[in-house]
Amino acid sequence: MSEAEDWGDNFYTCMVCEKTFRSPLFEIARTYERTIFFDGDQIPVVEPIESEGIGTYCSTECLNQDRDRLLTKENVRATFPGIGPIEVCSRCGKPVDMVQFHLSWTEEELNCQWGPFIDVLQPINVQSLAVVCQQCAPLSTTAIQEERSSSNLVDVVA
Ligand SMILES: [Zn+2]
Numbered sequence: 711m712s713e714a715e716d717w718g719d720n721f722y723t724c725m726v727c728e729k730t731f732r733s734p735l736f737e738i739a740r741t742y743e744r745t746i747f748f749d750g751d752q753i754p755v756v757e758p759i760e761s762e763g764i765g766t767y768c769s770t771e772c773l774n775q776d777r778d779r780l781l782t783k784e785n786v787r788a789t790f791p792g793i794g795p796i797e798v799c800s801r802c803g804k805p806v807d808m809v810q811f812h813l814s815w816t817e818e819e820l821n822c823q824w825g826p827f828i829d830v831l832q833p834i835n836v837q838s839l840a841v842v843c844q845q846c847a848p849l850s851t852t853a854i855q856e857e858r859s860s861s862n863l864v865d866v867v868a
């Protein structure tokens with residue numbers, strides 16, 4: 711029995727070299743997120759609400775080869791933004807208010823543990839590639855709904 715058969719459906723296929731593998735995973739993801747800043751010395755946190763893997767690779771080499779193609783397809787370029795409070799839109803060059811939910815692209819190295827019921831993905835390395843302003847990419851309806859349901863805000867009709 712080959713390794714791939716042994717794995718069942720529990721493996722990834724590299725989008726560049728078509729190699730099958732299980733871990734680590736090199737991924738480019740598109741995420742709706744915001745940065746939360748705190749008073750004092752507390753380190754800011756990034757809160758994601760909706761994330762989708764759009765590139766799957768077996769290695770940094772394969773990811774490096776495909777990054778520009780993938781981002782061009784997404785109509786952004788790699789500007790390697792920080793976490794805010796204000797960064798530059800990777801599409802139109804206008805400021806992005808990172809405290810508000812916005813669309814961002816990241817590349818990640820993930821340690822994958824395949825379980826019988828649940829797979830665990832543990833980020834080893836995360837690098838921000840691009841962000842866009844709210845004019846270039848308004849929040850999707852699902853993202854807004856999740857934002858509402860995850861916050862304690864209640865719509866009250868007076
Ligand atoms: Zn590969």
Ligand SMILES: [Zn+2]
Pocket residue numbers: 799800801802803804842843844845846
């Ligand atoms: Zn923009």
